Amino acid sequence: GESVGLHLPTLSVQEGDNSIINCAYSNSASDYFIWYKQESGKGPQFIIDIRSNMDKRQGQRVTVLLNKTVKHLSLQIAATQPGDSAVYFCAENTSENAGGTSYGKLTFGQGTILTVHP
């Protein structure tokens, strides 16, 4: 049959604005979460990660928030720049170091397209 492409959520912002990208995850046993950025023609690029024993982690211009109660993850990008335009993916895993057996398997969200207008 005919395949239907994923309809990715989109977020369009002006340069300098703050961006918030959301992600709902499915596995309550997941204890490790990562955000990736993927530009056209490239592989996913690591942005930031967080473990389930934290609810917030900050990097350079980025902050990840984790709400385990509602299984929700968000990525905040401060002072968004045109170079931030890309598809952003959240991913989850049950980490090996925590006794998980889902070796090497990241489960990805569908992705969000971020477009930053100059």
Added chain:
Amino acid sequence: KAGVTQTPRYLIKTRGQQVTLSCSPISGHRSVSWYQQTPGQGLQFLFEYFSETQRNKGNFPGRFSGRQFSNSRSEMNVSTLELGDSALYLCASSDIRHTDTQYFGPGTRLTVL
């Protein structure tokens, strides 16, 4: 350190053929995972190798296989190609002694005609 490298970057094959893709992980990384990315299904896990052993496998048919060598380089093979195998195949490596973070290569774009 050099990043994850994948060869070739682009491939065009016809239905029924087979293909082998190669991945060289970041130096010191011994875990290699493979993913298939398509517009319809997104990013899906194929399998993971560590110390030349497949430890985990995703929900793909047996036509998809892989292996890992003693230097941690990995290959994946797809036999009897189908049109639906057209995708971006991504390899990721991880130093699982210290972190669960996976670092991705640029991918191999496979087109099946």
